[in-house]
Amino acid sequence: MVGTGDYPGCMLASLLAERLGLPAPPPRAVVRLSHKYYSRILQRGLVPEATPDFVSLSPYASKPQLGRLGYPVFIKPVKGTMSIRARRVDNVHEFREGVRFSLLELVRKHLILRPYQHLLQRYTDGEVPAWHFIGETPLSGVQVTVDGFMERGRAVVMGVVDSVMYPGTISFQRFEYPSHLPARVLERMREVAVRLMEGSGFDQACFNIEMFYDEVHDRVSIIEVNPRMSYQFADLYERVIGMNTYEAQLALAVGEPVPWNAGAARVGVAASFVMRRFIDGRVTRVPSAQEIARVKERFEGVVVQVLCAPGERLSDHVQDVGSYRYAIVNVDAPTREELFARYTEVEQLLPFGFT
Template structure:
């Protein structure tokens, strides 16, 4: 089969291109991981254009730190603006790892310029939770829990057949905010009242859905689902030229009794047979949806007692937090796959050729708010990167501010991520604790006793737990 770039000659033979000149890769709604990972890849002849849009404003909107979008709100106008800015450039690829609205914007732009990328209609259907469930149920009905769309308007009645308790989430998820278990109709009414006032948050999806799919969200902004239980994983893969392949299966480990992630472990500890069933389900699902020329990740739940696999949700983008985990274990960073597909080249990821047999991305998180008194210096971070080869260190906090001043999930306070490789789980967790102790993060209680603490107390049996924690929800 021909590579996509060969099928579109202008994409590789732009008359404006100078011999030996670098070609541009537009990274839509670029994230800090994009800025960190892409320059690490040996890709001569490519130059990155990092684009920003409304992602930060959407974060502030959904967690209550803003009343409206700051800057360009209309994605259609933004697409036109980007298109004008690209005139005369030799564009090799248009990619995005951003959940919302980056992946949708990138798919529309790629289609407009004739570059490889998912069909915008398919990408948007995957992102709209109710439309996605309808599509999933038509392909894998045995893997889908009961679900109902919910209109958040005050006068709207609830659909018949809802049996509480249930799980509720917004039609467009965003870092699991608003995803929660609901015990009764009164609790659901309370949740509805919150989402009726967030017109601006849904605006980018509303506008793109209307243009590409012919569907409007309106005030039907929530979806209610039956509860799922079991071991939660992420199945990540990619589609190219009509074929779907799997990168890996990553385990999600939660702090006990919560929906807050403690860490992600690769490779999964589930039996090989279960993982292969999940992989085959992912191939059937994404192939059936018509998803092509892009990365995806599907959150799934495995109930060992019933030997049942359920689909939680589809994300039509790569899971950037796992990109270096594959590199550590397999030898291929997921960003390499992203660039291959974006430039019309069939990916050929390695398998179990990495430096380590095991890797994990561990979250620095507390369930109490703190004031950030001190963070590691650049010299300290460089020292830790020397001591722990291939480590990825992320600090999601600002000195002098409270943890709650940053974007949070509403139930806990994340302030960093440490990703490491090692011999096995015990080795990685030991290295994580040692690295965490060296970070020199100092947090102070908010009000009251100002006695400092190094980092923050972790819930018992969390970071060092070697067992799966049950997720009794569906997020």
């Protein structure tokens, strides 16, 4: 059983596989790792040097109980997606703004998370419900994603992808492989990932761990753990080293040895670029099939995924905080300079229109 989506995909796959006796990570491990507070508890026990201070926060409290954290604090839902509601807050007023939901939003949130709440009551102490928040010491630095898999209790790191934000935001601009961080830093990240995952109880599936490297303090910190593969990155690995991460995930799902044998690099670098606007708008035009075909003729292997359609508002789709995705472009090149030049040309050849 395979699930590449965090919720409910990988949890449902884990539960069904357990019932059917198929290879898959234990539900207890998946539930705990995907809950940002209980995941931090695991991290604090296994890799304390890479775990920031944290505290659980009720969105219904008139005043957050921050304990020793104090302001500023970074808050996010314990079960969230795409950085929605994740933000830094500097005072009580900003905290209340950050956790304020309309009645309709509250009803939807509780209905959507009700099955997950049942799993929390089964596999944890249940003291931090699925609709609560976590507060953490703010982190900074170079952000990356460490991709790997667990096979019969052994962790293997497949690679590290740089996760680059639009300047001054927490919205992803691109995901670039391989990472440009120094080899010694990448080795520390691999060691942290292996120690954490081998002690977590997770097994027989891919995982990815988002991390920061703070060069000023020479510190590696975990942002969060995702008990699933990074499906957006599978194409990047195949372009650069000739191995697709789906190959690893599918082998694990059927109980076969993982054929992960990264050979010599086929190209120098690959990236998945996220095209965004920072104001909402109605879509008036998207590239035609013929226009996309011309881009692919110009640059062999380019992947273009259009995320909107004429007549829609960008906000009709689930979006990050403060920005609106409308397309994803995957491209590779011999060098980083050529990579950016190719993407710039691709962007110019893809006509989008917004009011």
